[in-house]
Amino acid sequence: MTATGTEGGDQTILPEAPAPRRAWWRALLRDRAAAPAMLLLAAIVLAAILAPWIAPHDPSANSRAVMQPPAWTERGTWEYLLGTDSQGRDILSRVLYGTRLTLLIGLVAVGIGGIIGSALGLLSAMYRRIDPWIMRLNDMMLSFPAILLGLALVAVAGTGVLPVIVALGIASIPDCARIARSIGIGVMGQEYIEAGRAVGLSDLAIFRRYLLRNSISSIMIFLSLRFGQIILIGAALSFLGLGAQAPASELGMMAAQGRDTLLFAPHIATIPSVVIFVIVLCANITGDALRDVLDPRLQT
Amino acid sequence: MKKSLLYGAIALALALPASAQEINIVREVDSNNYDPHKSTARSASEVLFMLGDTLVSLEPDMSTLTDGLAKDWEVSDDGLTYTFHLKDGIKFCDGREMTAEDVVYSFERWIDPETNSPVAWRAGEVKSITAPDPKTVKYELEAPFSELLYQLTQSFATVVDKNNVEELGDDFGVTGFNGTGPFCWQEWLPRDRLTMTRHEEYNWGPGFYENKGAPHMAAITWQIVPEGNTRTVALMTNQSQITQYIPAIALKQVQQAPTLEMVRSDAAFWTYFIGFKIDKPSVEDPAVRKAINLAVDQEALARDIMFDEVTPAYSYISENALDWDKSLEDKLLRYDPEEAKRILDEAGWMPGSDGVREKDGVRLAPVAYIQGGSTWQGLAEFVQAELLKVGIGMQIQTFDATVFWGKISTQEFDMFGMSYPYISAGDALNLYFLSGNIPTPNRMNWNDPETDEWLAEGRHATDDNTRAEAYAKVLNKVHDAAVWLPLYHEPMTIVQSAELETVVPHNIYGAGLYKGLDLKFRE
Numbered sequence: 001m002t003a004t005g006t007e008g009g010d011q012t013i014l015p016e017a018p019a020p021r022r023a024w025w026r027a028l029l030r031d032r033a034a035a036p037a038m039l040l041l042a043a044i045v046l047a048a049i050l051a052p053w054i055a056p057h058d059p060s061a062n063s064r065a066v067m068q069p070p071a072w073t074e075r076g077t078w079e080y081l082l083g084t085d086s087q088g089r090d091i092l093s094r095v096l097y098g099t100r101l102t103l104l105i106g107l108v109a110v111g112i113g114g115i116i117g118s119a120l121g122l123l124s125a126m127y128r129r130i131d132p133w134i135m136r137l138n139d140m141m142l143s144f145p146a147i148l149l150g151l152a153l154v155a156v157a158g159t160g161v162l163p164v165i166v167a168l169g170i171a172s173i174p175d176c177a178r179i180a181r182s183i184g185i186g187v188m189g190q191e192y193i194e195a196g197r198a199v200g201l202s203d204l205a206i207f208r209r210y211l212l213r214n215s216i217s218s219i220m221i222f223l224s225l226r227f228g229q230i231i232l233i234g235a236a237l238s239f240l241g242l243g244a245q246a247p248a249s250e251l252g253m254m255a256a257q258g259r260d261t262l263l264f265a266p267h268i269a270t271i272p273s274v275v276i277f278v279i280v281l282c283a284n285i286t287g288d289a290l291r292d293v294l295d296p297r298l299q300t
Numbered sequence: 301m302k303k304s305l306l307y308g309a310i311a312l313a314l315a316l317p318a319s320a321q322e323i324n325i326v327r328e329v330d331s332n333n334y335d336p337h338k339s340t341a342r343s344a345s346e347v348l349f350m351l352g353d354t355l356v357s358l359e360p361d362m363s364t365l366t367d368g369l370a371k372d373w374e375v376s377d378d379g380l381t382y383t384f385h386l387k388d389g390i391k392f393c394d395g396r397e398m399t400a401e402d403v404v405y406s407f408e409r410w411i412d413p414e415t416n417s418p419v420a421w422r423a424g425e426v427k428s429i430t431a432p433d434p435k436t437v438k439y440e441l442e443a444p445f446s447e448l449l450y451q452l453t454q455s456f457a458t459v460v461d462k463n464n465v466e467e468l469g470d471d472f473g474v475t476g477f478n479g480t481g482p483f484c485w486q487e488w489l490p491r492d493r494l495t496m497t498r499h500e501e502y503n504w505g506p507g508f509y510e511n512k513g514a515p516h517m518a519a520i521t522w523q524i525v526p527e528g529n530t531r532t533v534a535l536m537t538n539q540s541q542i543t544q545y546i547p548a549i550a551l552k553q554v555q556q557a558p559t560l561e562m563v564r565s566d567a568a569f570w571t572y573f574i575g576f577k578i579d580k581p582s583v584e585d586p587a588v589r590k591a592i593n594l595a596v597d598q599e600a601l602a603r604d605i606m607f608d609e610v611t612p613a614y615s616y617i618s619e620n621a622l623d624w625d626k627s628l629e630d631k632l633l634r635y636d637p638e639e640a641k642r643i644l645d646e647a648g649w650m651p652g653s654d655g656v657r658e659k660d661g662v663r664l665a666p667v668a669y670i671q672g673g674s675t676w677q678g679l680a681e682f683v684q685a686e687l688l689k690v691g692i693g694m695q696i697q698t699f700d701a702t703v704f705w706g707k708i709s710t711q712e713f714d715m716f717g718m719s720y721p722y723i724s725a726g727d728a729l730n731l732y733f734l735s736g737n738i739p740t741p742n743r744m745n746w747n748d749p750e751t752d753e754w755l756a757e758g759r760h761a762t763d764d765n766t767r768a769e770a771y772a773k774v775l776n777k778v779h780d781a782a783v784w785l786p787l788y789h790e791p792m793t794i795v796q797s798a799e800l801e802t803v804v805p806h807n808i809y810g811a812g813l814y815k816g817l818d819l820k821f822r823e
Contacts, residue, residue, distance in 0.1 A: 062685035066604040087681050088604060159697075241672070246681045246696050247688065260528055260674045264549055 027293040034289030041282035044275075048100040056081070057090035059097040060247030064088055067265040085254070085268045086261050094249040095275055101161065101250045102279070105243070106231040108165050113172020113230075114223045120173065121180025122211055125188050126203070135181070138174045146171035146233050154242040161250075164243040168230050179222045183215045190214075217294050224287035228280040235276050251276045322519040323800070323819065326531045326540040328673045329701035330491050330524045335473030336458040337410050337417040340741060341705060342721070345455040346811040347494055347522060352458035352479030355384050355403065355437065356449055357506035360806045360814075362567045362723055365449050366506050369403070369459060369480065370437070379444035379762055380427075384437040387504045392461050393484035400431030405462045407439070418709075418740050419456040421730060424448050424759070443760045446767055447726055454809055480504075482515045482815050490702055494522040509817040516820040528674050535560060535795055542796040542803070542819070544812040547674065548609035554795050561798050568792040568807035569618045572610075572719040574668065574683065574785040575732075579745050580714040582666045585659075587647035588692075589782035593633035594640035595690040596683055602788050605678050609793070613786035616728065616778065623725035623758075625772035628779055640690045649691070656693035665693035666714035671704045676717050679787060709740035716743055719790070721810040725771040726758050733778060744783050751777060798822075 029035050047054065057063075057080075066088040069076045076083060082091040120138070124131040150167035157163040187193065188211065196206050235252030237243045244250035251272040258269025331344035336352065357368040370384035390398040407429045411420045424445030430438045441448070451457065464478035477485040482505060483496035502514045523540065525531045528547030534540040536557060546554055554560050576583040576592075583589055598612035614632040617624060649657040649664055657664040668683075670676040680696045687694045694715070699707050708716045722728035731737070734755055735747040754773045761767035778784075792805045794812045801822055806814035813819065 060685060060688060062682065064600055064604060086605070086678065087685060089685070241698060246677075247684055257677075260547065260678070261549060262529055263532070263553070 024293040028289055031289045031292070033285050037282040037285035037289075040278065041286055044099060044279060044282070045103065047096060048103055051093075051096040051100050055090075055093035055096045057093045059089065059093040059249050062088045063090075067261060067268065069265065070267055070271075082271055083265075083267050085257060086265070091254075091268065091271055094254055095251070095272055098249040098251045098254055098272060099275060099279070101244055101248065102231055102235060102252070102276070105161065105165055105168065105234040105250075106227050109168035109230050109234065110172060110223050110227050112165070112169030113176050113226070114219065116169075117173040117176025118180040118215070118219050121177035121182075122184040122207065122215060124177070124181045125184025126207060126211060131181075134177070138177050141170075141174040142178075144171070147236060150233065150237045150242065151240075154237070159242050159245060161244050161248075164234055164237050167237075168234055171233070172226055172230060175226065176219070176222065180215060180219055183218045184211055187211055187214045221287060221291040221294055224290055225284060228283040228287070231276065231280055231283070321517055321821065322521070323517055323541040324521045324523055324534075324539060325813070326523045326525045326534050326543045326545065328524070328526060328528075328531070328545045328675065329671060330494075332702050332705045333473045334477055334485075334488065334494075336456050336460065337415050337419065338473065339705070340418050341701070342810045343701070345809040346813070347496070348455040348458050348477075348479075348481075349808070349811050349814050350481050350483045350496060350520070350816050351477050351485055352455070352460070352481040353390075353504070354453050354455070354457045354459070356452050357508075357815075358450070358453040358806075358808050359506075359508045360565070360567070360804050362569075362807050365453065366508055368453070368506055369398070369504065373449075375449075379446075380441045382439040382441075382448065384439065386435045386437065388435075389501075390480055390504050391501055392464075392478050392480050393499055394461070394464075394478050396461070396463075398459065398480050399434040400437045401434070402462065403437045403459050404429050404431050406459045407457070409460065409465065410456065417456075418737070419454075421734060421737060422451040422454065422456055424451070443756075444762055445759050446761055447724070447730075447759070450723060450727070455811075482817055483517075483520060486519075491524055491700070493524060496520050496522075505815060505817045509815065511817045511820070515817050517816065520816065520819075526673050535797070538797055538799070541800055542794065542813070544792065544794045544805075546793070546795045548605075548607040551607070551609055551793065551795075559798050561796050561800075561802060563794050563796070563802060563805050565792045565805040565807060568721070568790065568805075568810070569621050569723060569728075570719060570721050570790045570792070570807070570810050571613055571617060571728075572679065572717075572787040572790065573613070573616065574715050574717050574787065575744050576666075576783055576785075577711070577714055577716070577743065577745055578781070578783055580666070581662045582664050583714050585647060585649075586781060587643050588649065588664065589785075590633060591640040591643045591690060592687060592692060593782050593785050594636045594643070595692065596686045596785060596787075597635040597637075598787060599635065601679070601682050605682050606788060610788040610790045613788045616775070616784050616786055617722060617725055618789050621722065621724055621728070623768045623771045625725075625768075625775045627772075628775055631776075631779065633782065637686075637690055644690065644692075651691050654693075655688075655691055657691040663693070664691065665695055667695045667697060667712075668715035668717060669697050669699065669704070669708050669713040670717035672698050672700050680717060683785070683787075708743055711739065711745075715785075718743075721807070725775060726755075726767065729771055729774050729778075730755055730759065733774060746778070746781075746783055748777070 065084050067086055068080050068084040070083045071078050071081050080090050085091055120134055124134040149171045153167040154163050193210055196210055238250045238252030239256040244253050254272035255269050262269050329343055331339050331341040333339050334344050334347055336348050354368045355370040357366050359366055369386055371387045373384045375382050392398055409415050410417055411423045411426055425442040427440040427442045432438055459480055461478040465472050468476055482499050482502045484499050486495040486497050488494040497519045498515050500514055532546055532550040555562050576589050578584055602610050602612040614634055644657055649659045652658045670680045684694045731741055733746050733751050735752050738745055751774055754770045758767050758770035792807050792812050794805045796803055799821055801820045805812050808814055
C-alpha cells in the first residue's frame with residue numbers, strides 16, 4: 001500500500017501512512033467474534049480442499065443403507081458419521097465435496113465480478129467522460145435480481161456449474177462497480193493524484209500506482225462481504241436444480257434432494273443447510289471484521 | 301418451478317372449504333396440451349376423460365368393455381365392420397347436440413396425416429368411418445384389429461367439437477376444450493392448475509357408475525404440486541381431497557392418518573423403464589445395453605427408492621398382462637454386476653483414467669433425458685450410481701413436463717426415462733416397437749421389418765393363439781436385444797380424504813379417477 005518511488009524516484013508525496021502489517025492481524029485476532037469465525041472458515045476451507053483424502057466414502061457411490069440417521073442417534077452407525085441420503089450415499093463425504101463445489105462457485109464468481117466490476121468502477125472514476133455511460137449501464141444491470149439473471153442464463157446456456165458461475169459473476173459486477181467507483185472518486189480527489197499528473201505520469205501509471213493500490217483494500221472488504229451472498233444465491237440456484245447436476249454434490253442441491261424426505265429423514269436436508277449457514281455466517285463476520293481493521297475511515 | 305410452487309401454495313391457501321362440493325386434486329406434472337390427438341401424457345388423459353367421452357368405456361376390472369357415448373355396438377363376423385349406436389340427448393358443454401358426424405370428424409382428425417398424431421396407430425387400419433344417420437357410426441377396417449374396442453376407450457378417441465377445433469386452431473386444448481364429458485373446461489394455467497366445472501345436463505355416463513346423472517362435484521381443480529412432501533401435506537391438511545401421486549415413502553404414514561384413506565388396485569399395468577436409442581454411438585452396442593440391464597439392481601430400487609410399494613421389473617410388460625410369454629421368464633436379465641463388467645470388457649469397452657469406460661474414442665457416458673419431479677430424479681440417480689460401479693458414466697438431463705415431451709421426440713439423447721400404461725402385450729408392443737411410430741413413441745428407433753410383420757400378425761389375428769404367438773415372437777426379440785432397462789411395475793394407489801366416499805380406483809391409461817362421476821362427499 002506504500003508508494004515508495006521504486007521506479008523513478010520522482011514521487012515525493014506519500015499517501016497517508018499505512019498501518020503496520022502486523023497490527024491489523026493482531027486487531028483481527030483480538031476480535032472475539034472474528035477470530036473463531038475465521039478459524040472455523042479456515043477449517044471448512046481446508047476440509048473442502050482435502051475432501052478427496054479425508055472423505056470416508058465415494059460421494060456419488062450409493063449403498064443399500066438408505067436414509068440412515070447420523071451416528072449419534074439411535075439407529076446410526078459409525079460407518080456413516082452423518083448418515084446417508086435417500087440414495088444411500090454418505091452425507092459426510094457429500095458435504096465435503098459439496099462444500100468444495102460451493103466454495104469454488106463463490107470464489108470464482110466473486111473473482112469474475114470483482115475484477116470486471118472494479119475495473120469498470122475505477123475507470124469510471126478516472127475518466128469522468130465515460131462515467132455516465134458505464135453507470136447507466138450499471139443501473140440497468142442493478143435492476144436485475146441476481147437470481148433472475150441466473151435463471152435467464154441457465155435457460156439459455158443449459159444447466160450446470162459453469163452457467164451458474166458466469167451468472168453470479170455477472171450479477172456481482174454492478175455492485176462492485178458502484179463501490180469501486182465511489183472509492184475511486186475519493187482517491188482521485190487526493191492531492192497525490194494531482195501531484196502525479198503534475199510530474200507527467202501516464203494514465204496507466206496513475207491507475208496502477210495510485211488508484212488501484214489505494215482502492216484495493218476497500219474493494220476486497222466489499223468482496224468478502226459479497227462472497228456470503230453469492231454462496232447463498234448459488235446454493236439457491238442449485239436448490240432449484242439449475243446448478244450442479246447429479247452425481248456431483250453441491251450443498252444447495254443436497255438440501256433440495258433432502259426436501260423430498262424432510263418428514264421422514266430430516267437430517268438429509270438439515271446437514272447441508274447448516275453447513276451453508278455456517279459458511280455464510282463465518283464469511284460475513286470475517287468480512288465485517290476485516291472492514292473494521294482495514295478501512296481507514298473507521299479507524300480513529 | 302419455484303413460481304408454480306408459490307402460486308400453488310396461494311391457490312391451496314385460498315381453496316374453498318370442502319363443504320362446497322368442490323375438490324382439489326393434486327398431481328406431480330402437467331401435460332404439454334390437452335388435445336386428445338396431440339399428447340400421449342397421462343396427465344392429459346386424466347383430464348380428458350373428465351372433459352370428454354369416448355364411444356365405449358372400460359370397467360374398473362380393466363377387461364370389460366361397456367357403454368360410453370354408444371349405448372351398444374355390433375361387430376361383423378369378419379371383424380372388419382363395427383357399428384355403434386349412440387345414446388340420445390348427448391350435448392357438448394356449449395349446448396350443441398352431438399351427432400354421429402362429430403364422432404366421424406373426431407376420428408378422421410385422429411388419423412389424418414396432417415394432424416401428425418403420435419397415437420394415430422391406435423385407430424387401426426381404417427378404411428372408412430361414416431355416419432349413415434345422426435345416431436349411428438360405422439367404423440370399417442382394412443384388416444381386423446383385435447384391440448380396436450379397447451383402443452376406442454382411450455382418451456385419444458375422445459369426441460371433439462369441430463367448431464371448437466377450427467376456432468381455436470393451435471390453441472385447441474390449450475385455451476379451451478369443448479367436450480361432452482361430465483365436466484367442462486374452465487381454465488388452464490400451465491404448470492399451475494386446470495379447473496373444470498360440472499356439466500349440468502350430463503346423464504350419459506357409463507353404466508358401471510352408480511351416479512347416472514351429472515357429477516356430484518360442482519368443480520374440480522387439478523393442481524400441480526411437483527414436490528411429493530407438499531402433496532402429502534396438502535392431503536393431510538385437507539387442502540387437497542384426493543390424489544394418486546403420494547410418494548411411496550409417505551404411504552405408510554398416510555395409512556395411519558385417520559383423516560385419510562388409501563385404496564389400491566393391482567389390476568393396473570403401469571411400467572417404468574429407461575429406453576435406449578439404439579443407433580447412438582454408445583448404446584448401439586447390444587453388449588452395453590445388456591451390461592446396463594445387469595448392472596442395475598431393480599430389487600434394491602424397489603426396496604430403497606420406492607419403499608416396497610412397487611414390484612421390481614425385469615420384463616417390459618407385467619407377467620400378468622395378456623399374451624405375456626411365460627417361456628421368457630428364465631431369459632430375463634437380472635442383477636449381476638460382475639457379469640456386466642465381463643461383458644463390457646469382452647466387447648472392448650475399457651476403463652479410462654477416470655473409471656468411465658471407452659472404446660474407439662467413444663466415452664461410455666450416455667445422456668439420459670428425464671422428466672422433472674422427485675420420482676424420476678430419484679430413479680435416475682439410483683441408476684446413475686449403479687452404472688458408475690461398472691464404469692458407465694450416465695449423464696442426467698431433466699426437463700419440465702411441458703418441455704419434456706418435445707425434447708424426447710428429438711434424436712439428441714441416448715436414453716430416456718418413461719413409464720406407460722397398457723392392458724396387453726399387443727397394446728404395449730404396438731405402441732413402442734412399430735417402425736411407423738419412430739421418432740415417438742418409438743423413441744428407441746427400433747426399425748425392424750420382422751417386428752412390424754409380427755405385430756401386424758398379432759393385430760390382425762382373429763383367434764387368441766395366433767395373436768399370443770405373434771406377440772411372443774416380438775417379446776422375445778426385443779428382450780433379447782435389451783432395448784430397455786425395465787425398472788418396476790406400479791400398482792394404482794389412490795389416497796383420498798375420509799370425507800369423500802371411497803373411490804373405486806380405475807386404471808385406464810393410469811388415470812385413477814377416470815370420469816370422476818362417483819366422486820362425492822359423505823353425507
